[in-house]
Amino acid sequence: MTKNYDLVLLGGGTGGYVAAIRASQLGLKTAIVEKDALGGTCLHKGCIPTKTLLRSAEVYDQIKKSSAFGIDVSEVALRFEKIQERKQTIVEKLHHGIQQLMKKGKIDVYNGLGRMLGPSIFSPLPGTISVEFADGRENEILTSKNVILATGSRPRSLNGLVIDGIHVLTSDEALNLNECPKSIVIVGGGVIGVEWASMLADFGAAVTIVEYSDRIIPTEDKTLSITLARSLKKRGIKIVTSAQVLPETLEKNEGVTISAKIGDQLQTFSAEKMLVSVGRLPNTEDIGLSNTSIETDRGYIKTNAFGQTKESHIYAIGDVIGGLQLAHVASHEGIKAVEHLAGLPVEPLHSELVPRCIYTHPEIASIGLTEAQAKKEHVVKVGKVPFGAIGKALVYGDSEGFAKVVADKTTNDLLGIHIYGPHATDLIGEAAVAKLLDATPWELSEAIHPHPTLSEIIGEAALAVDGRAIHI
Numbered sequence: 001m002t003k004n005y006d007l008v009l010l011g012g013g014t015g016g017y018v019a020a021i022r023a024s025q026l027g028l029k030t031a032i033v034e035k036d037a038l039g040g041t042c043l044h045k046g047c048i049p050t051k052t053l054l055r056s057a058e059v060y061d062q063i064k065k066s067s068a069f070g071i072d073v074s075e076v077a078l079r080f081e082k083i084q085e086r087k088q089t090i091v092e093k094l095h096h097g098i099q100q101l102m103k104k105g106k107i108d109v110y111n112g113l114g115r116m117l118g119p120s121i122f123s124p125l126p127g128t129i130s131v132e133f134a135d136g137r138e139n140e141i142l143t144s145k146n147v148i149l150a151t152g153s154r155p156r157s158l159n160g161l162v163i164d165g166i167h168v169l170t171s172d173e174a175l176n177l178n179e180c181p182k183s184i185v186i187v188g189g190g191v192i193g194v195e196w197a198s199m200l201a202d203f204g205a206a207v208t209i210v211e212y213s214d215r216i217i218p219t220e221d222k223t224l225s226i227t228l229a230r231s232l233k234k235r236g237i238k239i240v241t242s243a244q245v246l247p248e249t250l251e252k253n254e255g256v257t258i259s260a261k262i263g264d265q266l267q268t269f270s271a272e273k274m275l276v277s278v279g280r281l282p283n284t285e286d287i288g289l290s291n292t293s294i295e296t297d298r299g300y301i302k303t304n305a306f307g308q309t310k311e312s313h314i315y316a317i318g319d320v321i322g323g324l325q326l327a328h329v330a331s332h333e334g335i336k337a338v339e340h341l342a343g344l345p346v347e348p349l350h351s352e353l354v355p356r357c358i359y360t361h362p363e364i365a366s367i368g369l370t371e372a373q374a375k376k377e378h379v380v381k382v383g384k385v386p387f388g389a390i391g392k393a394l395v396y397g398d399s400e401g402f403a404k405v406v407a408d409k410t411t412n413d414l415l416g417i418h419i420y421g422p423h424a425t426d427l428i429g430e431a432a433v434a435k436l437l438d439a440t441p442w443e444l445s446e447a448i449h450p451h452p453t454l455s456e457i458i459g460e461a462a463l464a465v466d467g468r469a470i471h472i
């Protein structure tokens with residue numbers, strides 16, 4: 001059967017379903033083809049389930065420290081099955097919410113695997129979608145004026161390192177652990193690796209991070225890396241950097257043993273489980289790209305600043321085009337692609353306006369250039385204020401960390417903001433607005449921050465740029 005649309009989205013993850021809603025708002029007849037579940041990685045295997053587990057880990061840790069708040073608790077027990085149950089309830093609630101939004105927007109959802117056809121009897125242009133259903137129903141054919149590819153990404157492993165889902169896991173399998181492992185080796189100290197390290201350590205696991213680069217979270221500002229490493233080590237997490245894990249040395253018995261080359265030395269790591277968090281791969285293999293002239297770079301779909309591929313009626317957004325693989329990037333790219341194909345004026349998405357969040361304990365959040373990046377092109381001035389100077393952080397019982405503002409000394413342009421500390425991921429929202437509005441540190445400090453709040457640290461750090469901080 002053939003159905004005709006203005007827009008068909010391949011993939012109903014954060015990028016796909018948000019783009020579909022925007023298309024429906026603009027009056028476009030829209031369909032989503034999703035092979036698994038609406039909400040994609042973020043809802044089912046990423047942002048939401050991991051942050052739910054992290055919240056349980058945080059509560060557990062807080063209870064253990066409650067005597068500092070004058071509250072003595074006699075017995076604390078971890079019930080992992082209840083933690084998993086809570087996670088699932090939240091995921092299902094949000095999943096239901098997205099399904100309702102699809103109904104509200106009159107967006108047709110095809111629960112099957114979509115592939116693009118080349119020019120055919122259905123259309124002289126490539127991009128007609130053939131939908132294959134798992135239950136063997138006859139394929140549906142969807143023709144459309146425009147297509148958005150939003151097929152996302154999946155975990156990558158090291159060459160030769162087989163994910164067995166029992167001893168050797170990626171974040172996909174780790175999410176479904178029904179108990180906290182006693183010990184774990186985490187290969188890769190990027191965002192996903194350090195979040196799991198922080199969480200599992202709070203749950204009581206003995207954690208070792210083995211990282212190829214010379215520091216964990218290597219793409220973030222160096223002070224953030226150093227401070228996080230120090231804090232994780234203080235909590236008993238072992239961190240080994242400049243280490244090349246050798247997949248061929250993997251041995252599995254009761255647990256796992258693997259070796260890594262560190263300089264000329266070999267070091268061996270043993271643990272009950274191993275988590276491989278070494279990046280992601282784009283889902284581009286089986287979507288019919290070869291039937292089009294769409295180009296890829298290391299598997300990632302190449303687009304222009306508005307998401308248009310080499311086939312100008314076919315767009316691509318989100319993880320499948322690479323860059324910053326974040327849910328809020330995917331959704332913004334989705335909205336921009338839809339507005340562009342609908343002929344609305346659109347500003348391209350600038351990566352320096354994208355907040356980056358790491359949900360360790362304490363949290364990390366940043367936007368714009370790191371200090372080192374800024375120094376390559378600017379003469380900079382830096383303001384840094386510790387959370388210890390902020391009353392609310394002491395009240396909150398979590399005053400570890402700092403906020404740092406990096407600005408251009410001559411033009412006063414705000415170049416980067418980096419926060420390490422309690423609720424950093426919520427605080428960065430203000431920095432995103434400041435960057436969008438091209439605010440100067442002075443304007444940021446003129447904004448009145450209510451007292452006592454953690455947000456005062458942003459105003460203080462902005463003042464500190466010109467040596468005007470009040471509380472340090």
Ligand SMILES: Cc1cc2nc3c(=O)[nH]c(=O)nc-3n(C[C@H](O)[C@H](O)[C@H](O)COP(=O)(O)OP(=O)(O)OC[C@H]3O[C@@H](n4cnc5c(N)ncnc54)[C@H](O)[C@@H]3O)c2cc1C
Pocket residue numbers: 010011012013014015016033034035036037038039040041042043045046047048050051112113114115150151152153171192283286287317318319320325326327328329330359
């Ligand atoms: C452990 C983890 C934690 C994360 N935490 C955060 C976080 O805290 N904050 C944040 O911003 N980001 C986070 N991310 C990243 C975030 O999940 C992704 O950036 C986001 O999901 C990308 O959205 P997307 O729409 O591009 O792709 P996806 O969400 O991956 O969606 C793609 C969808 O396409 C479907 N699909 C693929 N191929 C086909 C096909 N041929 N036919 C039909 N359907 C298809 C898939 O089933 C999937 O549902 C995390 C990721 C992971 C793995």
